[in-house]
Amino acid sequence: MRLLLTGSSGWLGRFLAPRLRAVGWEVVGLDVAPGPDTQIVGSVADRALVDRAFAAHAPEAVVHAGALHKPDIARYPAQAFIDVNVSGTQNLLEAAVAAGATRFVLTSTTSLMISDAIRRGAGGRAAWLDESFGPLAPRNIYGATKLAAEQLCRLAHAEHGLPVVVLRTGRFFPEEDDTPDGLSGPNRKANEFLNRRLTVEDAAEAHVLALAKAPELGFDTFLVSAPPPFAPDEAEALARDAAAVVARHFPEAPQLYARAGWRLPGAIDRVYDPARAAARLGFRCRTDFAAVLRALASGAALPFVHDPLYVSPKEPAAR
Numbered sequence: 291m292r293l294l295l296t297g298s299s300g301w302l303g304r305f306l307a308p309r310l311r312a313v314g315w316e317v318v319g320l321d322v323a324p325g326p327d328t329q330i331v332g333s334v335a336d337r338a339l340v341d342r343a344f345a346a347h348a349p350e351a352v353v354h355a356g357a358l359h360k361p362d363i364a365r366y367p368a369q370a371f372i373d374v375n376v377s378g379t380q381n382l383l384e385a386a387v388a389a390g391a392t393r394f395v396l397t398s399t400t401s402l403m404i405s406d407a408i409r410r411g412a413g414g415r416a417a418w419l420d421e422s423f424g425p426l427a428p429r430n431i432y433g434a435t436k437l438a439a440e441q442l443c444r445l446a447h448a449e450h451g452l453p454v455v456v457l458r459t460g461r462f463f464p465e466e467d468d469t470p471d472g473l474s475g476p477n478r479k480a481n482e483f484l485n486r487r488l489t490v491e492d493a494a495e496a497h498v499l500a501l502a503k504a505p506e507l508g509f510d511t512f513l514v515s516a517p518p519p520f521a522p523d524e525a526e527a528l529a530r531d532a533a534a535v536v537a538r539h540f541p542e543a544p545q546l547y548a549r550a551g552w553r554l555p556g557a558i559d560r561v562y563d564p565a566r567a568a569a570r571l572g573f574r575c576r577t578d579f580a581a582v583l584r585a586l587a588s589g590a591a592l593p594f595v596h597d598p599l600y601v602s603p604k605e606p607a608a609r
Contacts, residue, residue, distance in 0.1 A: 291314060292349045293310060293318065294318050294353070295319050296382070297321055298319025298325060298327045298328045299327070299328045300321065301463060301490060301602070302355050302490060302494065302497075303319065303328075303355055304326075305493075305494040306497055307319060321356060321604075323602075330343050334356055334382055335378045337381045340385050349391065350391055350392050351392060352391060352393075352394045352395070353394075353397070354379060354397060357375050358370060358375055362432070363431060371432060372431075375432075375435035375438070376438045376439055379396065383446040383452065386452060391452065393455075393501060394446070394455075395500045397497070398436050398440055398456050398511075399458060401433045401436070402428045404560065405426075405427040410559075411557065414529055415526045415529050416528040416559055417559065417561070418560075418563060421511050421513055444509060453505045455509075455512065456510070456511040457493075457500055457511075458513045459493050459514045460486045460487050461488075462493045463600075464595045477550075480552065480582045480592070481554065483516045483577070483594075484532075484558065485520070486515060488515050488575045488577070489593065489594050490595065491576075492575040492577055496567070496571070499573045503572070512564070513562055513564050515575070517564055519540070519578075519580075520561055529557055529558065532555040537554070540583060542587065543583060550586055
């Protein structure tokens with residue numbers, strides 16, 4: 291079984307390619323940057339290159355993990371996002387349909403669910419977000435183009451019967467965030483396992499399961515993030531005093547955080563609920579906030595990657 295993996299040189303791709311091979315897929319990687327799992331160097335926005343890739347390798351499946359992301363907003367114009375995230379997705383969908391591919395998985399993002407109002411914490415309660423949440427009002431070009439890519443996938447299934455699974459993944463990037471909250475990178479990432487983060491290994495595993503399930507699902511969208519310890523009726527308390535809510539669920543957390551020199555979140559503005567992925571896809575993240583606390587308690591390595599020096603391989607600074 292042969293598969294075309296876009297974004298094969300990126301952060302997810304370097305974990306996903308070997309995992310796909312381990313379950314029996316022959317992986318053909320396509321990326322704008324060279325890499326050990328990339329056989330085709332070029333952009334999905336280049337329709338001729340996409341057509342050549344399908345003609346030369348005849349993939350039965352596509353995992354479309356390549357994209358411009360939120361950090362790229364500072365480096366690339368809006369048109370580049372449209373070319374890669376929208377036109378590139380359509381190029382792959384059309385080629386997959388023409389080739390008779392049996393499944394297609396799109397790596398999307400929970401970011402497209404976050405409006406300016408949610409980010410500001412409007413309403414005095416944490417937004418409880420699952421696949422039914424809407425209407426969607428992405429706050430930037432990244433979210434807008436990923437939402438458009440999702441809709442193109444839905445149309446490809448409706449019009450041509452291509453089985454497609456869309457994965458709206460939470461955060462799994464290794465580099466520093468640009469949030470000016472005074473927290474260290476590891477502290478911030480640890481906090482995000484409460485409501486919006488997963489490991490890159492878990493993200494890769496979700497793609498493997500989505501690929502296996504796509505033919506029986508037809509078309510579906512799943513939010514993928516570490517399971518939160520909270521319930522919807524705690525939404526107001528999370529916006530008001532998240533640290534107290536966390537301490538109720540994890541009485542050991544304040545002491546462990548104090549020992550590490552960390553701070554629990556003062557407020558949480560959104561909670562991603564991945565229950566549907568567990569029920570229909572059979573996927574649950576292996577790493578959650580409890581795993582972070584166990585590592586702090588035992589002195590073991592943190593169960594996630596933090597690399598403040600990470601630069602996407604597509605950028606000149608990474609080469």
